[in-house]
Amino acid sequence: MNAKPSDEQLVAYLDNQLDAEQRSRIDAAIIADPMLGLRLQWLDRSSLPFKDAYDELARQAPVDRLQAMLATLPSPVRPALSRRWFLAAAAGLLAGGVLADRLFLGWQASRQTHNWRGLVADYMALYVPETLDHLPADEATQRAQLRTIDARLGLDLAPAKLSLPRAEFKRAQILEYDGAPIAQITYLDPAHGPMALCVTRSNSGSRHLAREQRRELNIVYWADMEHAWMLIGHQSMSDLEEMATLLRGRLSV
Structure with missing residues (x-):
């Protein structure tokens, strides 16, 4: 493997989807390039906490306003809908739209500001x-x-x-x-x-x-x-x- 392994190859390495020869080549590349080892560690750990984030967004949903909206629905419609279902769906749509965008943009800004210190900490933890x-x-x-x-x-x-x-x-x-x-x-x-x-x-x-x-x-x-x-x-x-x-x-x- 002359070129540096791609992220796709590193992910396949982490998922045990490579044969023995491919794995040995990446093992050798990691030994030769400490930053590649750090990249592998980063790929193994860098998943956004979506569940926690959406739980927090659901807690931030304007429940009182949503309940008031439910109360204005015509009576033939209202019995057909569970109040809990409506609030959960509305809060979920809200979280999946504007608030999710805000969360992602905030995460991007945080990543740009703090990512280098996180990378250094990952590397220094190996020392x-x-x-x-x-x-x-x-x-x-x-x-x-x-x-x-x-x-x-x-x-x-x-x-x-x-x-x-x-x-x-x-x-x-x-x-x-x-x-x-x-x-x-x-x-x-x-x-x-x-x-x-x-x-x-x-x-x-x-x-x-x-x-x-x-x-x-x-x-x-x-x-x-x-x-x-x-x-x-x-x-x-x-x-x-x-x-x-x-x-x-x-x-x-």
Whole structure:
């Protein structure tokens, strides 16, 4: 398999619809390309929660107004219809129309804003200390890796700007998702294991530090006028915020 497997092939792989030779080829491709493994994981997990969403929309349906509409129906019609059936059908039609469109548009906006942090969390959840502890940590290697990131993302990074207390800088690399580059600078904390500073281009404007949790990993994220940043690891939120504040001050200079 010379070309990268398509999403259709990956889905067939997940559904056990490939023969042994096809599966072995995709296994080899996943080993050679970590981002392909992440894509496979994403396809395995990326289903919208339709039932929960429609249950919530049904709860939001204007029941009082629908009951009033039912009361105005001519009497020959009204006995033929169950009140519960009418309300459920009307609420279902409403949910399946305007509110469903609003839900989907909101989901799309959320996906565009937050998807990259979810991808990073999926990837970082696979890391263990052995993923990083064998990597060279000399400054010449780090500077060469950072130059690749600078060229793709328009940054000016240096090992001194990226140093953190209690965590050793291990590697800087460029990942890519849907054509968008994501820089990942990984560290190894002897107490808490792998952590990472990640950055991608963003034109959403400056944003103060915020926090969230994904895949049992703590995340502190922020943005400047051209880039979105996140620090992710198993450290406490307060420790991550302290380190994020330190990094943000250096990287804004």
